[in-house]
Amino acid sequence: MKTLFSHVDILINDPKNSVIQNGYLGVDDDKICYIGREKPADPYDFTKTLDNCLIVxxxxxxxxxxxxxxxxxxxSHLPLDQWLEQVIFPIEAVMEQPDYSVGSRLAMMEMLAGGVVGFSDMYHHPEYYVGDVLRSGMKANLCEPIMFINGDMLKKHAEKIAHSVGFFQTYHGESNGRLRIDFAIHAEYTSTEETVRGYGQKCLEHGARMHLHMSETRKEHDACKARYGVTPAAWFDRLGVFENxxxxxxxxxxxxxxxxxxxEKGVTAVHNPSSNLKLGSGIMPIRSxxxxxxxxxxxxxxxxxxxxxxxxxEMHLTALIHCGVQRDPTVLSPVEVIRFATRDGAAAQGRENCGSLAVGNQADFAVIDLDKPHLQPILDYPSLITYSAQASDVAMTVVDGKILYDHGEFLTIDADRVRHDLKACLKRRF
Ligand SMILES: [Zn+2]
Structure with missing residues (x-):
């Protein structure tokens, strides 16, 4: 099936983030087959006119x-360690399958409504919601993290490792690669040297990617140095994790x-400014x-x-905080921030031909409604997206050529069902 998106501005994700105005973007099945100023000569099954819109x-x-x-x-307002131990871990201990499922569906709705096409998730029992993720049509990297705080760590880790590897073997590459499965170590402080070394080796054997938390707080970072004499990054490296x-x-x-x-090891940093600011953890040294x-x-x-x-x-915050903290407006440009959230994000999920708009690439894009007072006039598109656009300006989200979100409607997630299931979940848990 071929669909032509017409009369629309298109932000090309080339190094300059150049824009085609009032142009055409053609989609053939799951791939982009045309981008240009002129209407393509070949026939299309459907045409969608997107006046006053921008495809990104x-x-x-x-x-x-x-x-x-x-x-x-x-x-809210607790430091990370107390927040986890006093609030989060006790509830997580009693969460059941329906809680995982509705939480995940709710998050995917929110992401789709904000133009997100792919996400990397880390949580226990991903088998409880992998079906929801597949049905959503989104791109996702899921994982089962190795993590234990108390008790017989080694025995519990062995069970987790078997589960994590089994999950990879069952689901990696599902739905034409839309679903990828990563290996994951929750963090240095919830692991042991023996577990991390063996699990990292298993990741290598399976050719998988690794997802972990690292040096989130001063307390965690300094405790690792006191425990092992090295930073968490050096510790993971010493144990062979970064070979993945x-x-x-x-x-x-x-x-x-x-x-x-x-x-040296090609480790990607994931910047989470809101979470780090809210928990008082600090700010990642992004420019460095x-x-x-x-x-x-x-x-x-x-x-x-x-x-x-x-x-x-998060893009808006990323663009703002580093310039402010370093008292230098040249620290980070909107073009760089857009690249982090698109091309570099896709690459860090291990995806090829994703994250930019080009003929032959996967048709993954968001449509932003420009007919808003805060988005006029349009003099600089990258600035507009980074500093002015709101998630609520996203009118449509398309993944692999399929429209998943269209002007407030979720086409692959039953929003009424999520509302109903959420009520039942809150009754059970609170
Ligand atoms: Zn996290």
Whole structure:
């Protein structure tokens, strides 16, 4: 099936983020088959006219925990360790399959309504909601993280590792590769050397990607140094984890040598500004990372610590805070921020031909309604997206050529059902 999106501005994700005005974007099945100013000569099955709209490459949310949407905002104003131990872990201990499922669906609705086409999720029991993710039509990297705080760590880790590997073997590459399965280590402080070494080796054997939390807080970072004499990045590297393509969330406390390791081993940093600010953790040294050649991407983290799944808001914050903190408006440009959220995000999920609008690439994009007072006049498109656009300006989200969200309607997720299931979940849990 071929669909032509017509009379629309198109932000090409080339190095300059150049724009085609009042142009045409053709989609053949799941791929982009035409981009241009002139109407294509060949026939299309459907034409969608998008006056006063801008097509942008779809956004990638590189770090979230979707089921935690049911815990939105719980335990605000507590430091990370107390927040986890006193508020989050006790509820997680009693969560059941329907809770995971509705939380994940709610997060996916929020992401789709904000132009997100792909996300990297880390949470227990991904088998509880993998069906929801597949049905949503979104691109996702799921994983079963290795994590234990108390008790017989090694025995529990062995069970988790078997489960994590089994999950990879069952689901990796499902739905023409829309679903990918990563390996995941929750963090240094919830692991042991023995587990991490063995699990990292297993990841290598399976040719998978690794997802982990790293140096999120000063306390975590310093405790690792006290325990092992090295930073979390050096510890993971020493244990062979970084032989795998790795995405490290947070990286707030990373040091000079950590950045050298990350560059050398190709570790991607996932910036989560809202979560780090809200939990008082600090701010990732993004410019320094970039200067060291480290790839940077953007994530929301969970709705329990953010408290939403609004990637445009994270892009806005990313563009603002580093310039402010460093008292230098040249620290980061809107073009760079858009690249983090699109091309670099897709690449860090291990996806080819995704994250930019080009003929032959997967047809993943968001349509922004420009007919809003805060989006006029349009003098600089990258600035408009980074500094002015709101998630609520997204009119349509398309993944692999399929419209998943269209002017307030979710075409693959039953919104009424989510409302109903959420009520039942809240009754059970609170
Ligand atoms: Zn996280």
């Amino acid at each position: 490459p779809g956004f990638y949310n590189l770090h979230t925990h979707t089921p935690m949407s049911i815990l939105r905002g719980l335990g 393509p790795t995405n490290a969330a947070h990286c707030v406390m990373v040091e000079e040598n950590d950045m050298k390791i990350m560059h 990372m970039m200067d060291h050649g480290v790839r940077v991407t953007i994530g929301t983290d969970s709705s329990a610590s953010n408290n939403n799944q609004n990637l445009l808001e």
